[in-house]
Amino acid sequence: MPSFSMSRISENQVTPEEIFFKKRRQMLIAGMLTGSSFLDRTVYAKDGLTSDDENAGALKATPIELITNYNNYYEFSNDKKAVKVLAQDLTLHPWTITVDGEVENPFTIDIDDLTKLFAMEERIYRFRCVEGWSMVVPWTGFSLARLIDRARPTSRARFVAFESVHRRSEMPGQRAGSLIWPYREGLRIDEAMHPLTFAVTGLYGKPLPKQNGAPLRIAVPWKYGFKNPKAIVHIRLVSSQPATSWNILAPSEYGFYGNVNPLVSHPRWSQQRENSIGEMKKHSTLMLNGYADQVAYLYAHNDAKALY
Numbered sequence: 001m002p003s004f005s006m007s008r009i010s011e012n013q014v015t016p017e018e019i020f021f022k023k024r025r026q027m028l029i030a031g032m033l034t035g036s037s038f039l040d041r042t043v044y045a046k047d048g049l050t051s052d053d054e055n056a057g058a059l060k061a062t063p064i065e066l067i068t069n070y071n072n073y074y075e076f077s078n079d080k081k082a083v084k085v086l087a088q089d090l091t092l093h094p095w096t097i098t099v100d101g102e103v104e105n106p107f108t109i110d111i112d113d114l115t116k117l118f119a120m121e122e123r124i125y126r127f128r129c130v131e132g133w134s135m136v137v138p139w140t141g142f143s144l145a146r147l148i149d150r151a152r153p154t155s156r157a158r159f160v161a162f163e164s165v166h167r168r169s170e171m172p173g174q175r176a177g178s179l180i181w182p183y184r185e186g187l188r189i190d191e192a193m194h195p196l197t198f199a200v201t202g203l204y205g206k207p208l209p210k211q212n213g214a215p216l217r218i219a220v221p222w223k224y225g226f227k228n229p230k231a232i233v234h235i236r237l238v239s240s241q242p243a244t245s246w247n248i249l250a251p252s253e254y255g256f257y258g259n260v261n262p263l264v265s266h267p268r269w270s271q272q273r274e275n276s277i278g279e280m281k282k283h284s285t286l287m288l289n290g291y292a293d294q295v296a297y298l299y300a301h302n303d304a305k306a307l308y
Protein backbone atom coordinates (compact mmCIF):
# COMPACT_ATOMS: atom_id res chain seq x y z
CA MET A 1 0.00 0.00 0.00
CA PRO A 2 1.15 3.56 -0.59
CA SER A 3 2.12 5.47 2.50
CA PHE A 4 -0.01 8.51 3.13
CA SER A 5 1.87 9.38 6.33
CA MET A 6 -1.18 9.10 8.53
CA SER A 7 0.57 7.11 11.20
CA ARG A 8 1.30 10.06 13.47
CA ILE A 9 -2.32 11.23 13.57
CA SER A 10 -4.52 9.81 16.29
CA GLU A 11 -8.07 8.63 15.59
CA ASN A 12 -9.78 11.55 17.32
CA GLN A 13 -8.17 14.06 14.95
CA VAL A 14 -9.75 12.83 11.74
CA THR A 15 -9.86 15.64 9.19
CA PRO A 16 -11.63 15.86 5.82
CA GLU A 17 -8.24 15.17 4.22
CA GLU A 18 -7.97 11.84 6.00
CA ILE A 19 -11.46 10.89 4.95
CA PHE A 20 -10.42 11.76 1.42
CA PHE A 21 -7.42 9.46 1.64
CA LYS A 22 -9.43 6.62 3.17
CA LYS A 23 -11.86 6.89 0.27
CA ARG A 24 -8.97 7.07 -2.15
CA ARG A 25 -7.29 4.02 -0.67
CA GLN A 26 -10.51 2.11 -1.29
CA MET A 27 -10.51 3.37 -4.87
CA LEU A 28 -6.92 2.22 -5.24
CA ILE A 29 -7.82 -1.29 -4.20
CA ALA A 30 -10.82 -1.23 -6.53
CA GLY A 31 -8.56 0.01 -9.34
CA MET A 32 -6.11 -2.82 -8.76
CA LEU A 33 -8.87 -5.39 -8.80
CA THR A 34 -10.28 -4.08 -12.08
CA GLY A 35 -6.83 -3.69 -13.57
CA SER A 36 -7.15 0.04 -14.14
CA SER A 37 -3.70 1.51 -14.30
CA PHE A 38 -4.36 5.22 -13.86
CA LEU A 39 -3.94 5.27 -10.10
CA ASP A 40 -0.86 3.05 -10.25
CA ARG A 41 0.79 5.46 -12.63
CA THR A 42 0.09 8.59 -10.66
CA VAL A 43 0.80 7.20 -7.22
CA TYR A 44 3.78 5.00 -7.94
CA ALA A 45 5.80 7.14 -10.30
CA LYS A 46 9.34 5.73 -10.28
CA ASP A 47 10.39 7.54 -13.41
CA GLY A 48 13.79 6.07 -13.95
CA LEU A 49 15.43 7.15 -10.71
CA THR A 50 17.46 4.85 -8.51
CA SER A 51 15.48 3.61 -5.57
CA ASP A 52 17.58 5.48 -3.01
CA ASP A 53 16.55 8.86 -4.38
CA GLU A 54 14.06 10.53 -2.06
CA ASN A 55 11.87 11.67 -4.96
CA ALA A 56 11.55 8.23 -6.53
CA GLY A 57 9.02 6.52 -4.31
CA ALA A 58 5.28 6.76 -3.82
CA LEU A 59 3.88 10.28 -3.84
CA LYS A 60 2.87 11.66 -0.48
CA ALA A 61 0.41 14.52 -0.75
CA THR A 62 1.42 17.83 0.80
CA PRO A 63 -0.87 18.79 3.72
CA ILE A 64 -3.82 20.94 2.66
CA GLU A 65 -2.82 23.76 5.03
CA LEU A 66 0.40 24.22 3.07
CA ILE A 67 -1.19 23.97 -0.38
CA THR A 68 -3.75 26.63 0.54
CA ASN A 69 -1.51 29.09 2.41
CA TYR A 70 1.49 29.41 0.10
CA ASN A 71 0.29 30.60 -3.29
CA ASN A 72 1.54 32.33 -6.39
CA TYR A 73 -1.35 34.44 -7.67
CA TYR A 74 -0.11 37.81 -8.83
CA GLU A 75 -3.62 39.18 -9.42
CA PHE A 76 -3.82 39.41 -5.62
CA SER A 77 -0.29 39.77 -4.33
CA ASN A 78 3.29 38.70 -4.94
CA ASP A 79 3.44 37.76 -1.25
CA LYS A 80 2.60 34.04 -1.21
CA LYS A 81 1.26 34.18 2.33
CA ALA A 82 -1.02 37.17 1.63
CA VAL A 83 -2.85 35.59 -1.32
CA LYS A 84 -5.24 33.45 0.68
CA VAL A 85 -6.96 36.32 2.49
CA LEU A 86 -7.05 38.69 -0.50
CA ALA A 87 -8.41 36.02 -2.85
CA GLN A 88 -11.56 35.59 -0.77
CA ASP A 89 -12.88 38.81 -2.37
CA LEU A 90 -13.17 37.16 -5.78
CA THR A 91 -16.82 36.59 -6.75
CA LEU A 92 -17.29 33.15 -8.31
CA HIS A 93 -20.95 33.48 -9.37
CA PRO A 94 -21.89 33.92 -12.09
CA TRP A 95 -18.86 32.51 -13.95
CA THR A 96 -18.77 31.45 -17.56
CA ILE A 97 -16.07 29.85 -19.66
CA THR A 98 -15.88 30.45 -23.40
CA VAL A 99 -14.19 28.01 -25.77
CA ASP A 100 -13.78 29.44 -29.26
CA GLY A 101 -11.35 30.32 -32.04
CA GLU A 102 -10.38 27.65 -34.57
CA VAL A 103 -13.33 25.40 -33.73
CA GLU A 104 -16.51 24.20 -35.41
CA ASN A 105 -18.59 24.48 -32.26
CA PRO A 106 -17.70 27.54 -30.17
CA PHE A 107 -19.57 27.71 -26.88
CA THR A 108 -19.91 29.57 -23.61
CA ILE A 109 -20.90 27.55 -20.58
CA ASP A 110 -21.65 28.33 -16.96
CA ILE A 111 -19.20 26.73 -14.56
CA ASP A 112 -22.02 24.90 -12.75
CA ASP A 113 -23.18 23.31 -16.01
CA LEU A 114 -19.62 22.52 -16.99
CA THR A 115 -18.91 20.51 -13.85
CA LYS A 116 -22.03 18.41 -14.55
CA LEU A 117 -20.86 17.51 -18.07
CA PHE A 118 -17.97 15.27 -17.11
CA ALA A 119 -17.34 12.56 -14.54
CA MET A 120 -14.86 13.89 -11.99
CA GLU A 121 -11.55 12.16 -11.32
CA GLU A 122 -8.98 12.56 -8.56
CA ARG A 123 -5.30 12.74 -9.46
CA ILE A 124 -2.24 13.20 -7.28
CA TYR A 125 0.30 15.21 -9.26
CA ARG A 126 3.73 16.57 -8.54
CA PHE A 127 3.74 20.34 -8.77
CA ARG A 128 7.04 22.17 -9.34
CA CYS A 129 7.37 25.96 -9.37
CA VAL A 130 10.14 27.47 -11.48
CA GLU A 131 11.33 29.19 -8.27
CA GLY A 132 12.59 25.87 -6.92
CA TRP A 133 9.86 24.68 -4.57
CA SER A 134 7.45 21.80 -5.02
CA MET A 135 4.35 20.15 -3.60
CA VAL A 136 2.32 17.02 -4.25
CA VAL A 137 -1.29 17.96 -4.88
CA PRO A 138 -4.46 15.83 -4.97
CA TRP A 139 -6.57 17.58 -7.59
CA THR A 140 -10.15 16.86 -8.65
CA GLY A 141 -11.28 17.54 -12.20
CA PHE A 142 -11.41 16.09 -15.71
CA SER A 143 -9.14 15.81 -18.72
CA LEU A 144 -8.94 19.14 -20.53
CA ALA A 145 -9.19 17.18 -23.81
CA ARG A 146 -12.86 16.47 -23.11
CA LEU A 147 -13.68 20.18 -22.96
CA ILE A 148 -11.66 20.96 -26.08
CA ASP A 149 -13.18 18.03 -28.00
CA ARG A 150 -16.61 19.44 -27.29
CA ALA A 151 -15.67 22.53 -29.35
CA ARG A 152 -14.44 20.36 -32.27
CA PRO A 153 -11.12 22.02 -33.17
CA THR A 154 -10.47 22.57 -36.89
CA SER A 155 -7.26 21.45 -38.58
CA ARG A 156 -5.96 25.03 -38.20
CA ALA A 157 -5.94 24.75 -34.38
CA ARG A 158 -2.29 24.26 -33.39
CA PHE A 159 -2.18 25.96 -29.98
CA VAL A 160 -4.52 26.61 -27.07
CA ALA A 161 -4.53 30.04 -25.40
CA PHE A 162 -5.89 30.46 -21.86
CA GLU A 163 -7.06 33.71 -20.32
CA SER A 164 -7.64 34.17 -16.62
CA VAL A 165 -10.24 36.55 -15.27
CA HIS A 166 -9.57 40.29 -15.58
CA ARG A 167 -11.38 42.06 -12.74
CA ARG A 168 -9.51 45.02 -11.33
CA SER A 169 -12.22 45.78 -8.75
CA GLU A 170 -11.59 42.49 -6.96
CA MET A 171 -7.94 41.89 -7.78
CA PRO A 172 -5.58 44.44 -6.25
CA GLY A 173 -2.57 43.02 -8.10
CA GLN A 174 -4.20 43.98 -11.40
CA ARG A 175 -4.32 47.62 -10.29
CA ALA A 176 -0.57 47.62 -9.78
CA GLY A 177 1.84 46.94 -12.61
CA SER A 178 3.69 43.63 -12.72
CA LEU A 179 2.41 41.16 -15.29
CA ILE A 180 0.31 42.05 -18.33
CA TRP A 181 -3.33 41.37 -17.51
CA PRO A 182 -5.28 39.26 -17.90
CA TYR A 183 -2.88 36.42 -17.02
CA ARG A 184 -2.31 34.56 -20.26
CA GLU A 185 -0.92 31.10 -20.78
CA GLY A 186 -0.80 28.63 -23.63
CA LEU A 187 -0.01 25.10 -24.72
CA ARG A 188 0.62 23.37 -27.99
CA ILE A 189 -2.53 21.50 -28.96
CA ASP A 190 -0.96 18.06 -28.49
CA GLU A 191 0.12 19.11 -24.97
CA ALA A 192 -3.36 20.43 -24.21
CA MET A 193 -4.97 17.20 -25.49
CA HIS A 194 -2.59 14.92 -23.56
CA PRO A 195 -4.50 12.75 -21.07
CA LEU A 196 -2.40 14.06 -18.13
CA THR A 197 -3.45 17.67 -18.80
CA PHE A 198 -6.12 18.28 -16.25
CA ALA A 199 -8.92 20.84 -15.86
CA VAL A 200 -9.09 21.32 -12.10
CA THR A 201 -12.20 22.15 -10.09
CA GLY A 202 -11.29 20.67 -6.71
CA LEU A 203 -8.55 20.04 -4.17
CA TYR A 204 -8.50 17.24 -1.60
CA GLY A 205 -11.96 16.19 -2.74
CA LYS A 206 -13.48 19.60 -1.96
CA PRO A 207 -14.25 22.60 -4.20
CA LEU A 208 -11.08 24.35 -5.34
CA PRO A 209 -10.15 27.15 -2.89
CA LYS A 210 -10.10 30.64 -4.40
CA GLN A 211 -6.39 31.07 -3.76
CA ASN A 212 -5.67 27.91 -5.77
CA GLY A 213 -7.57 29.14 -8.84
CA ALA A 214 -11.31 28.57 -8.37
CA PRO A 215 -13.50 27.89 -10.12
CA LEU A 216 -11.34 26.39 -12.88
CA ARG A 217 -7.57 26.11 -13.34
CA ILE A 218 -5.28 23.94 -15.39
CA ALA A 219 -2.75 21.41 -14.07
CA VAL A 220 -0.01 20.35 -16.50
CA PRO A 221 2.15 18.26 -14.18
CA TRP A 222 5.32 18.07 -16.32
CA LYS A 223 5.57 21.86 -16.67
CA TYR A 224 6.61 24.57 -14.23
CA GLY A 225 3.84 26.11 -12.13
CA PHE A 226 3.43 29.24 -14.23
CA LYS A 227 2.05 27.03 -17.05
CA ASN A 228 -0.92 26.16 -14.77
CA PRO A 229 -3.26 29.17 -15.14
CA LYS A 230 -5.92 29.92 -12.51
CA ALA A 231 -9.45 31.37 -12.68
CA ILE A 232 -9.88 30.67 -16.39
CA VAL A 233 -12.63 32.43 -18.34
CA HIS A 234 -11.50 31.95 -21.94
CA ILE A 235 -9.95 29.07 -23.87
CA ARG A 236 -9.14 29.93 -27.46
CA LEU A 237 -7.91 27.52 -30.13
CA VAL A 238 -5.43 29.38 -32.32
CA SER A 239 -3.19 28.71 -35.31
CA SER A 240 0.02 30.30 -34.02
CA GLN A 241 1.87 30.34 -30.72
CA PRO A 242 0.04 32.67 -28.31
CA ALA A 243 1.74 35.37 -26.22
CA THR A 244 1.96 34.36 -22.56
CA SER A 245 2.27 36.64 -19.52
CA TRP A 246 5.56 35.49 -17.97
CA ASN A 247 7.21 35.06 -21.33
CA ILE A 248 6.29 38.64 -22.29
CA LEU A 249 7.72 39.91 -18.99
CA ALA A 250 11.04 38.02 -19.07
CA PRO A 251 11.50 35.76 -22.12
CA SER A 252 14.99 34.66 -21.06
CA GLU A 253 13.65 33.38 -17.73
CA TYR A 254 10.27 31.91 -18.68
CA GLY A 255 10.07 30.03 -21.95
CA PHE A 256 6.83 29.28 -23.76
CA TYR A 257 7.27 25.57 -23.08
CA GLY A 258 8.18 25.79 -19.39
CA ASN A 259 8.95 22.06 -19.25
CA VAL A 260 10.50 20.95 -15.97
CA ASN A 261 14.10 20.13 -16.82
CA PRO A 262 16.76 19.72 -14.11
CA LEU A 263 19.50 19.94 -16.75
CA VAL A 264 18.59 23.47 -17.84
CA SER A 265 19.30 26.12 -15.23
CA HIS A 266 17.14 29.16 -14.79
CA PRO A 267 19.37 32.18 -15.59
CA ARG A 268 19.51 32.97 -11.85
CA TRP A 269 19.55 29.51 -10.21
CA SER A 270 19.99 25.79 -10.80
CA GLN A 271 16.90 23.65 -11.36
CA GLN A 272 18.51 20.40 -10.22
CA ARG A 273 16.96 20.24 -6.77
CA GLU A 274 13.72 21.36 -5.22
CA ASN A 275 12.53 22.34 -1.79
CA SER A 276 9.53 20.12 -1.08
CA ILE A 277 7.18 22.29 0.96
CA GLY A 278 6.50 20.64 4.30
CA GLU A 279 9.57 18.39 4.22
CA MET A 280 13.02 18.89 5.68
CA LYS A 281 15.11 17.47 2.85
CA LYS A 282 15.51 18.82 -0.67
CA HIS A 283 14.63 16.44 -3.50
CA SER A 284 16.20 15.86 -6.90
CA THR A 285 14.10 17.40 -9.62
CA LEU A 286 13.01 14.78 -12.14
CA MET A 287 13.11 15.15 -15.92
CA LEU A 288 9.71 16.43 -17.02
CA ASN A 289 8.85 16.43 -13.31
CA GLY A 290 8.68 12.62 -13.23
CA TYR A 291 6.31 12.28 -16.19
CA ALA A 292 8.93 11.65 -18.90
CA ASP A 293 7.66 8.12 -19.57
CA GLN A 294 4.31 9.58 -20.46
CA VAL A 295 5.16 12.82 -22.25
CA ALA A 296 8.74 12.77 -23.59
CA TYR A 297 7.44 11.65 -26.99
CA LEU A 298 5.77 15.04 -27.37
CA TYR A 299 9.22 16.61 -27.72
CA ALA A 300 11.06 13.91 -29.64
CA HIS A 301 11.22 15.89 -32.89
CA ASN A 302 11.34 19.31 -31.41
CA ASP A 303 13.97 22.00 -31.25
CA ALA A 304 15.94 22.70 -28.08
CA LYS A 305 13.49 25.37 -26.90
CA ALA A 306 11.00 22.71 -25.87
CA LEU A 307 13.52 21.35 -23.39
CA TYR A 308 12.73 24.38 -21.35
Ligand SMILES: Nc1nc2c(c(=O)[nH]1)N[C@H]1C(S)=C(S)[C@@H](COP(=O)(O)O)O[C@H]1N2
Binding pocket: 067, 070, 071, 072, 073, 074, 075, 128, 129, 130, 164, 183, 211, 212, 213, 224, 225, 226, 227, 228, 229, 230, 231
Ligand atom coordinates in the same frame (compact mmCIF):
# COMPACT_ATOMS: atom_id res chain seq x y z
N1 LIG B 1 -4.01 33.55 -13.05
C1 LIG B 1 -2.84 33.15 -12.50
N2 LIG B 1 -2.50 31.86 -12.59
C2 LIG B 1 -1.32 31.44 -12.04
C3 LIG B 1 -0.44 32.36 -11.41
C4 LIG B 1 -0.84 33.72 -11.33
O1 LIG B 1 -0.14 34.60 -10.79
N3 LIG B 1 -2.05 34.07 -11.88
N4 LIG B 1 0.76 31.92 -10.91
C5 LIG B 1 1.29 30.66 -11.46
C6 LIG B 1 2.45 30.16 -10.69
S1 LIG B 1 3.94 30.94 -10.94
C7 LIG B 1 2.36 29.07 -9.87
S2 LIG B 1 3.73 28.42 -9.12
C8 LIG B 1 1.04 28.43 -9.61
C9 LIG B 1 0.77 28.33 -8.11
O2 LIG B 1 -0.36 27.56 -7.87
P1 LIG B 1 -0.83 27.26 -6.36
O3 LIG B 1 -0.97 28.58 -5.67
O4 LIG B 1 -2.12 26.53 -6.49
O5 LIG B 1 0.25 26.43 -5.74
O6 LIG B 1 -0.05 29.12 -10.23
C10 LIG B 1 0.22 29.59 -11.53
N5 LIG B 1 -1.01 30.12 -12.12
Ligand SMILES: [Mo]
Binding pocket: 072, 129, 130, 131, 224, 225, 226
Ligand atom coordinates in the same frame (compact mmCIF):
# COMPACT_ATOMS: atom_id res chain seq x y z
MO1 LIG C 1 5.53 29.47 -10.12
